[in-house]
Amino acid sequence: MSRRNAIEIVTAALLAAVVALVLPRVAELFVLINATVFVSMAILALSLALIWGFGGILCFGQTAFFGLGGYAYAVTALNLGESTYAVPIALAVPALAALALGYFMFYGRISDVYIGAITLTVSLILFNFANSTAGDQWHIGEAPLGGFNGIPSTPQLNIPGDPDATLSPQAIFVVAVICLASCYILSKLVLASRFGRIVVAIRENEARAELLGYDARRYKLGIFTVGGLIGGLAGILFANCVFVSPTMFSLFYSGQVIIWVMVGGVGTLFGPIVGAMLLQGLTTWAGTLPGINPNAILGVILMLAVLLMPTGLLPGATAVLGRLRRGIAP
Amino acid sequence: MSALLEARDVVMRFGGVAAVDGVRIAVEQGELRGLIGPNGAGKSTLFKCLTGQLRPTAGRILLRGKDITGLPSFAVARLGVGIKTQVPSLFDGLSVQEGLMIALRRQHGERAARGLAGAALERLGIADLADRTVGLLAHGQRQLVELAMVVAPEPDLILLDEPTAGMSLEETRRAAEVIRDLNRRHTIVVVEHDMQFIRSIARTVTVLHQGRVLVEDEVSRVLSDPRVRDVYLGRQVAA
Numbered sequence: 001m002s003r004r005n006a007i008e009i010v011t012a013a014l015l016a017a018v019v020a021l022v023l024p025r026v027a028e029l030f031v032l033i034n035a036t037v038f039v040s041m042a043i044l045a046l047s048l049a050l051i052w053g054f055g056g057i058l059c060f061g062q063t064a065f066f067g068l069g070g071y072a073y074a075v076t077a078l079n080l081g082e083s084t085y086a087v088p089i090a091l092a093v094p095a096l097a098a099l100a101l102g103y104f105m106f107y108g109r110i111s112d113v114y115i116g117a118i119t120l121t122v123s124l125i126l127f128n129f130a131n132s133t134a135g136d137q138w139h140i141g142e143a144p145l146g147g148f149n150g151i152p153s154t155p156q157l158n159i160p161g162d163p164d165a166t167l168s169p170q171a172i173f174v175v176a177v178i179c180l181a182s183c184y185i186l187s188k189l190v191l192a193s194r195f196g197r198i199v200v201a202i203r204e205n206e207a208r209a210e211l212l213g214y215d216a217r218r219y220k221l222g223i224f225t226v227g228g229l230i231g232g233l234a235g236i237l238f239a240n241c242v243f244v245s246p247t248m249f250s251l252f253y254s255g256q257v258i259i260w261v262m263v264g265g266v267g268t269l270f271g272p273i274v275g276a277m278l279l280q281g282l283t284t285w286a287g288t289l290p291g292i293n294p295n296a297i298l299g300v301i302l303m304l305a306v307l308l309m310p311t312g313l314l315p316g317a318t319a320v321l322g323r324l325r326r327g328i329a330p
Numbered sequence: 331m332s333a334l335l336e337a338r339d340v341v342m343r344f345g346g347v348a349a350v351d352g353v354r355i356a357v358e359q360g361e362l363r364g365l366i367g368p369n370g371a372g373k374s375t376l377f378k379c380l381t382g383q384l385r386p387t388a389g390r391i392l393l394r395g396k397d398i399t400g401l402p403s404f405a406v407a408r409l410g411v412g413i414k415t416q417v418p419s420l421f422d423g424l425s426v427q428e429g430l431m432i433a434l435r436r437q438h439g440e441r442a443a444r445g446l447a448g449a450a451l452e453r454l455g456i457a458d459l460a461d462r463t464v465g466l467l468a469h470g471q472r473q474l475v476e477l478a479m480v481v482a483p484e485p486d487l488i489l490l491d492e493p494t495a496g497m498s499l500e501e502t503r504r505a506a507e508v509i510r511d512l513n514r515r516h517t518i519v520v521v522e523h524d525m526q527f528i529r530s531i532a533r534t535v536t537v538l539h540q541g542r543v544l545v546e547d548e549v550s551r552v553l554s555d556p557r558v559r560d561v562y563l564g565r566q567v568a569a
Contacts, residue, residue, distance in 0.1 A: 194435050201432040204421035211381070211419065212479070213407035213436050
């Protein structure tokens, strides 16, 4: 691993530790729950940043894994009465879904825009399906699916093995921050590994990678599955601070996550995390203004970002800083 | 002893057109074979069949006597075949060094790969480009970088499709030297339409014309063959 990578990983861990220690002590409950939502969204953005920015796979339906993670968590936790086994199961379900979907896409040699269309369609099918599960006949074991209303009774995480020790919103925030930092570090490590470097090479030129003896399909499937897993984790955390409902699969979220990654900077990991938090914050704030549609603001920001900082916030800012430094230096 | 690479009656049809129409060639271990012909002779199509980029309509392709017909290109590459395409196919966003490392990581650990990458760059005289971004290099340099990526893993057989396309005279001369030098350790098949270049490197040449083998002989005899001159000048020749 390069020195720069090591510094970035240590910085991320320290930053997460500070946020996790300080914010729960100073923030009000409402702010903290909102912050947990932001963190789960940042994890979702990170999952897309990994597969789009580094795998070159533009997945328009990353929310499919987000929603599957949430629903799998809620359904399993309701059935088992606690979250100890619900979490691993809720990670496995979206990862396996990504594996299966990815298998058909990549081994079917589907690429580019068709991947976007297929993944978007899958998330919309899930959205429609979850939406049409109203009524008592729609349940998995003890868990009612609830149609458009989702599952408001989504249980909170508890300390593994101790069903009575339900985590407080403060503790869930800390867990979410640890998850975000872990996913960031995991992504860094994956990208620094032999596997990750070949994934990037395939993004650069799939034909050349194959002529060098790499089966591109396997590598794309691998990174897509990791992305599904991380997206699922985001869904579990979201389920813990809101509750699961079909909106998790919706076009609204699948569009937003793409905007977060674009504005933050495709090809970086930290950019999309910042992009998700900033834009979430901005849309939440805009939602409180009278007579303003937050989506219109989001649209304007996207247009401005594409026009003024086509590489995204983080690469753009880095370039500006570099120019300033060169300008100041003798 | 069987040939290292053999095409047996390979046919590649696109609709009603047979771009390759029953080609039979055999390349022995250690050879430096030129594969020439005018535009549209079927050279590049045959090349794509040999490298797994196209699956031939009929016929078989054998590597060390083993049938590799229809194997995908990554599987062909794994059998020890280095492939250079006509338009340089490179990892534009990566550094030259990282591209070489990608070429080597499949078979080697990190440290061994670094050593071999350095050696390959040295061998092609482009060690000074190691830290440059591939996408920013000039065309001739890109050709050399791709060549370095192809030879770095020490493949038994190297297949080159028009390696000098777009190169300056000086770069072409250098490439000829490099290819002759590579031939000491590797069997090489070069697809070219530049006869002068082929004369400077190859001993045996196969001439393709309208998807078939027109002549196959020692290079000077081929180049003085009136039929070969005729097809290059566009005259009708019975193959």
